[in-house]
């Protein structure tokens with residue numbers, strides 16, 4: 001059986017409530033679709049360390065406060081991922097796609113207008129639910 005890929009995913013939220021999304025480079029799995037920035041947890045790393053590293057590498061954001069949002073396990077035909085998803089409640093830096101990706105700040109009720117990988121529907125639902133519990 002194929003192993004599960006552990007992925008650290010960040011929902012970076014600005015003071016105006018908008019959330020950072022980035023477009024996955026075409027050559028990657030789910031290329032061309034929008035995502036919440038993040039990447040694979042490497043061996044010896046905690047998920048928080050992985051997320052902080054990926055946010056800096058991908059979108060030039062330095063996360064200063066993280067809180068767990070949701071864990072989504074999803075089976076794609078090619079692989080199974082565990083999206084370990086965190087809300088980034090404080091950060092510094094100006095978001096930019098450091099790997100040439102397009103980025104956007106999007107209101108929660110506009111997330112549905114973007115095409116994400118299939119696993120992300122559950123993340124979007126968790127974001128909407130969290131909005132009302134804060």
Ligand SMILES: Nc1nc2c([nH]c(=O)n2[C@H]2C[C@H](O)[C@@H](COP(=O)(O)OP(=O)(O)OP(=O)(O)O)O2)c(=O)[nH]1
Pocket residue numbers: 007008009028029030034035036037038039040041054081083117118119120
């Ligand atoms: N970062 C991220 N990955 C997602 C999301 N939704 C989703 O299905 N994925 C999947 C796509 C990939 O199979 C996997 C993440 O891998 P990745 O390609 O971002 O990993 P990485 O940045 O470490 O890149 P690399 O090791 O391939 O260089 O999780 C999402 O919202 N954000």
Ligand SMILES: [Mg+2]
Pocket residue numbers: 037038039040054058
């Ligand atoms: Mg990545």
